[in-house]
Amino acid sequence: MSAIHPPAEKLWWKQPVDxxxxxxxxxxxxxxxxxxxxxxLWHVFGEQNYSGEAxxxxxxxxxxxxxxxxxxxxxRHETDLQIPVVRPPAGSDVxxxxxxxxxxxxxxxxxxxTYRLHxxxxxxxxxxxxxxxNVNVQVLPGYDMVLTVTxxxxxxxxxxxxxxxxxxxxxxxxxxxxxx
Amino acid sequence: MKPxxxxxxxxxxxxxxxxxxxxxxNAVAAVVFLAVGGLLGLLVALTRWxxxxxxxxQRFYQVLTGHGVVTLLVWVIFxxxxxxYFCSAVLLRCRIAMPRVAWTAFVLMLVGAAITAVAxxxxxxxxxMTSYVPMPASPLFYLGLILFAVGALIGCFIxxxxxxxxxxxxxxxxxxxxxTFGALSACIIAIFTIASGAIILxxxxxxxVGYIGSVDPLMYRVIWWAMGHxxxxxxxxxxxxxxxxxxxxxxxxxxxxxxxxxxxxxxxILFINLASAHHxxxxxxxxxxxxxxxxxxxxxxxxxxxxVHGLTVPGSIEVAQRKKGLxxxxxxxxxxxxxxxxxxxxxFLSLVGFGFIGGISGVVMGVxxxxxxxxxxxxVPGHFHGTVxxxxxxxxxxxxxxxxxxxxxxxxxxxxxxxxxxxxxxxGTALQAFFMMGAGxxxxxxxxxxxxxxxxxxxxxxxxxxxxMMALNGxxxxxxxxxxxLFVLIMVGTIxxxxxxxVPAEYSAQRPATLLPxxxxxxxxxxxxxxxxxxxxTFVLAMFLLVIFVVYYVINYAYLASLWKIx
Amino acid sequence: MNQNDGGKxxxxxxxxxxxxxxxxxxxxxxxLLFLGITVPAVFYIIWGVxxxxxIPIGR
Numbered sequence: 001m002s003a004i005h006p007p008a009e010k011l012w013w014k015q016p017v018d019x020x021x022x023x024x025x026x027x028x029x030x031x032x033x034x035x036x037x038x039x040x041l042w043h044v045f046g047e048q049n050y051s052g053e054a055x056x057x058x059x060x061x062x063x064x065x066x067x068x069x070x071x072x073x074x075x076r077h078e079t080d081l082q083i084p085v086v087r088p089p090a091g092s093d094v095x096x097x098x099x100x101x102x103x104x105x106x107x108x109x110x111x112x113x114t115y116r117l118h119x120x121x122x123x124x125x126x127x128x129x130x131x132x133x134n135v136n137v138q139v140l141p142g143y144d145m146v147l148t149v150t151x152x153x154x155x156x157x158x159x160x161x162x163x164x165x166x167x168x169x170x171x172x173x174x175x176x177x178x179x180x
Numbered sequence: 181m182k183p184x185x186x187x188x189x190x191x192x193x194x195x196x197x198x199x200x201x202x203x204x205x206n207a208v209a210a211v212v213f214l215a216v217g218g219l220l221g222l223l224v225a226l227t228r229w230x231x232x233x234x235x236x237x238q239r240f241y242q243v244l245t246g247h248g249v250v251t252l253l254v255w256v257i258f259x260x261x262x263x264x265y266f267c268s269a270v271l272l273r274c275r276i277a278m279p280r281v282a283w284t285a286f287v288l289m290l291v292g293a294a295i296t297a298v299a300x301x302x303x304x305x306x307x308x309m310t311s312y313v314p315m316p317a318s319p320l321f322y323l324g325l326i327l328f329a330v331g332a333l334i335g336c337f338i339x340x341x342x343x344x345x346x347x348x349x350x351x352x353x354x355x356x357x358x359x360t361f362g363a364l365s366a367c368i369i370a371i372f373t374i375a376s377g378a379i380i381l382x383x384x385x386x387x388x389v390g391y392i393g394s395v396d397p398l399m400y401r402v403i404w405w406a407m408g409h410x411x412x413x414x415x416x417x418x419x420x421x422x423x424x425x426x427x428x429x430x431x432x433x434x435x436x437x438x439x440x441x442x443x444x445x446x447x448x449i450l451f452i453n454l455a456s457a458h459h460x461x462x463x464x465x466x467x468x469x470x471x472x473x474x475x476x477x478x479x480x481x482x483x484x485x486x487x488v489h490g491l492t493v494p495g496s497i498e499v500a501q502r503k504k505g506l507x508x509x510x511x512x513x514x515x516x517x518x519x520x521x522x523x524x525x526x527x528f529l530s531l532v533g534f535g536f537i538g539g540i541s542g543v544v545m546g547v548x549x550x551x552x553x554x555x556x557x558x559x560v561p562g563h564f565h566g567t568v569x570x571x572x573x574x575x576x577x578x579x580x581x582x583x584x585x586x587x588x589x590x591x592x593x594x595x596x597x598x599x600x601x602x603x604x605x606x607x608g609t610a611l612q613a614f615f616m617m618g619a620g621x622x623x624x625x626x627x628x629x630x631x632x633x634x635x636x637x638x639x640x641x642x643x644x645x646x647x648x649m650m651a652l653n654g655x656x657x658x659x660x661x662x663x664x665x666l667f668v669l670i671m672v673g674t675i676x677x678x679x680x681x682x683v684p685a686e687y688s689a690q691r692p693a694t695l696l697p698x699x700x701x702x703x704x705x706x707x708x709x710x711x712x713x714x715x716x717x718t719f720v721l722a723m724f725l726l727v728i729f730v731v732y733y734v735i736n737y738a739y740l741a742s743l744w745k746i747x
Numbered sequence: 748m749n750q751n752d753g754g755k756x757x758x759x760x761x762x763x764x765x766x767x768x769x770x771x772x773x774x775x776x777x778x779l780l781f782l783g784i785t786v787p788a789v790f791y792i793i794w795g796v797x798x799x800x801x802i803p804i805g806r
Contacts, residue, residue, distance in 0.1 A: 002357075002358075002428060002432075002433075002434035002435060002698055003357060003358040003359050003424040003425060003427060003428035003433065003434070003435055003496075004271050004357050004358075004359050004360075004425055004428045004429070005357050005428075005695065005696075005697055005698055006352055006353060006354035006355055006356065006357055006695065006696070006697040007354060007355055007357075007358070007438045007697060008434070008697050008698050008699065008700045008701065009438075009697075009700055010354055010697070011764060011766060011767065011770065012355065012437075012438040012439060012770065013438075013439050013766075013767040013769050013770035013773075014767060015437055015438065015439060016437075017437050017439060017440055018436045018437055018440075018705070018714060019712045019713065019714070020436070020491070020495060020709075020712075020713045020714055020715050020716075020718070020719050021436055021437060021440050021488070021491065021492065021495070023713075023719070024487070024488070024491045024719065024722055025440070025484070025488060027723075027726065028484050028487040028488065028726070029484055031726065031729070031730065032479060032480035032481070032483055032484050032487075033479060033480070035476070035480055035483075035543070035547070035733070036472075036476050036479045036480055038547070038737070039468075039472045039475075039476070039547060039548045039549065040468075040472060042548075042549050042737070043468060046549060046737075046740075046741065047741070047745040047746070047747070048549055048552060048740050048741070048743055048744075048745065048746045049468075049548075049549055049746060049747055050462060050468075050552075050746065050747075051468070051747055052465065052466065052467040052468050052471075054464035054465035054802050055802065055803055055804065055805035056802055056803070056804045056805060057805040061805065079637050079638070080637075081637065083637070114745075119464075123314070124312070124314060124315045125312045125315070125397060127555070127556045127625070129556065129557070129623070129625060131623045131640060131642070132622075132623055132643075133743055133744065134553050134557070134621070134622070134623040135552050135553070135743060135744070135746070136462060136552060136553070136554070136555040136556055136557060137462040137463075137552070137555065138401075138460075138462055138463045138464070138555065138556070140397045140398055140401075140463070140464060141314065141397055142396065142397060142398070143397075143398055143464040143465060143802070144464070144805050145463075145464030145465070147746055147747075148746065148747045149744055149745065149746050150744060150745040150746075151744050152743070152744050152745065153744075158638075158640030160623075160625055160640065161625075162555075162556040162557065162625035162626070162627075162628065163312070163556055163627075164241065164308050164627040164628075165315070166315065167237055167238055167241070168237075168635075169241075169627075169628065169629065170237065170628055170629045170630040170631075170633060170634075170635075170636070171633065171635050171636040171637070172636070173633045173636040173637070173638050173639075173640055174637075174638055175638055340776060340777075340780070343776055355770070355773070355774050356774075361773070364776055364779065365779075365783075368779055368780050368783035368784070369783065371780065371783075371784065372783060372784050372787055372788070375784070376792065379792075396799070398799050398802075399796065399799055402791075402792070402795040402796065402799065403792060403796075406787070406791060406792055410787075442773050443773075446773060446779070449779055449782060449783040450782060450783065450786050451786065451787075453783075453786075453787035453791065454786075454787055454790055454791050456787075456791060457791065457795075460795075464802075465798065465799060465802040466795060466798040466799065467798055470794055470795060470798050473790065474790060474791050474794075474795075478790070
């Protein structure tokens, strides 16, 4: 019963390591290092990364930018609430607002074009969850998170809120269109 | 008054009376909270079973908040305080430091947990365990957690104080036992955890009473997770120590090498708490260098430590079994292990479940870029049911089957049912973890009352398979809760109705004999195993785990590569 | 930290052999406590808070 007793050898640090342990440590450490270096390498060679670009922003500033974009680029309205569908020019800055319990506005992007997507919240924390791709990021009030995105397929996508944001959290659902 | 000790005739353990009572109190409180938390968990799972959808939205979020706080903080930390006292006072044959202060700590934890529970029951604090600002909870919610944390912090210092007493009074010879060393690593991780909790919860409490204007949401997330994730790292260090203890108790297993096992615990102490960054991988702002260094526990050194423990614990059992003559083939030692003994079966299922389910999923989803696919989906609870429910809770259950009869001097009731308990709970939770991870892979959110989005302006339909997975999760929860309930009933029944075992306890003020190291082994591991491998079966199992790990990791990166371009 | 300061050594071992440095570190709970608090406090909390403090103000 040695694990619940003091080590049998007084100078246990000098005990030689068993072959099976040493072999395993070398294999496991190799795998650990591969996993570690994969992350920076994916920043260089992979195409799905968040650069870390973000700014401090007041909710009212973000709302103003959203409104400006909506005024300039709305193409139609949807649902009884007349939620605007915005088709911003390719390459432009696109603003999406999360608030209780709505994504605003609906975005219509073009396949193969690149946009700078700004995400922020007007009130509590929310979660941007694009389905069925299953791409998920956190949305915070006070921070403008900038993701440079290039849709590679067209269609209608679901935009779910996946950070708990109160009693009507489950109704915070929207769409995102990608057209050819 | 001189400290009083008794010797347990069966196990040979020497128990200081105050330490014994403190361990009993903390363990009983833990089991009571486990019962509450488990039943709340059943309500959660039944609500998320789409065709059952048991609770309304308001009640669901309230119950989910309670389930998270009670199981992830209160149950495990109460039990860990009991483990810390056991590993110091009992294993070192020492009096516990400042028993009155330790009782104060116990009362603080109890009162704190009760205050937070009241806040949740009142209904104004359905903010989830994470209580992300600026969503407000009642001030009592934070106050209770702060008191609970202060109590736990005092418990940690009682443990350290007891180590000092044991050393000064020379109650043992040589270095502290490996299991006590593992408990020390849990204690150190806990102190960092609780300090971080204080740094963030005290300002949040002040904000909730209107004393300060606001708490920055991103700052909150960084520091809160230094508590929220690290608290689960206490669990890891504690349940790995419990694995080593059970290997020693059931098999008389000796660590393959003290150096390697203690070195692995050192890696936990140094690096495991960095992994709180797992929760911030898709947050705005904090840079990739910070994310990569921290999410990888500094080049995955704490993962290396877990991989090492995953080999050395079963490896030491294999060597002990082979020495007893079960030296045939690769797996005779495992086939002929005491699978009907819940102390062993619980520990081994905990080890396998933690490695294959909790461990692999945790490392893969903690990869900076793969986290895009996982963040806030129900994959995350799937993962941590693999770590906390199978890994920690099942290990603690297994230890209780051995320890509770010793502490209360009673025979275990229902030994026939106790045999099945680890299997019911272990397999039930493993299936839950598996189905939640499956549903999360298909996009289902965590903390979500209605994945059908009734009353929403738009519609979105998850795949039929996702719905099936959520239903299967609910069914598996029924199985797991049956196992959990059985555990609670056996424990409570043993304490109240178990047959008294042996002679009545005789406490004596005489100083116990010094704890001596066992005699060094002669002959080493000659004549067992295959070739130069003393534990070939374990090595094959470890390589099997690694292969699954690598394949699963590559699949995730490959799917990620097929997605939209993001930079 | 004096539990290894010789005197009553385990059976049959050389008593005067110095205890290896790493073993002394691992036998010192308060040194480990210091390391276990400092490493995550510096690399996770302090570095993380600096990252947040350095997020620029939007235009």
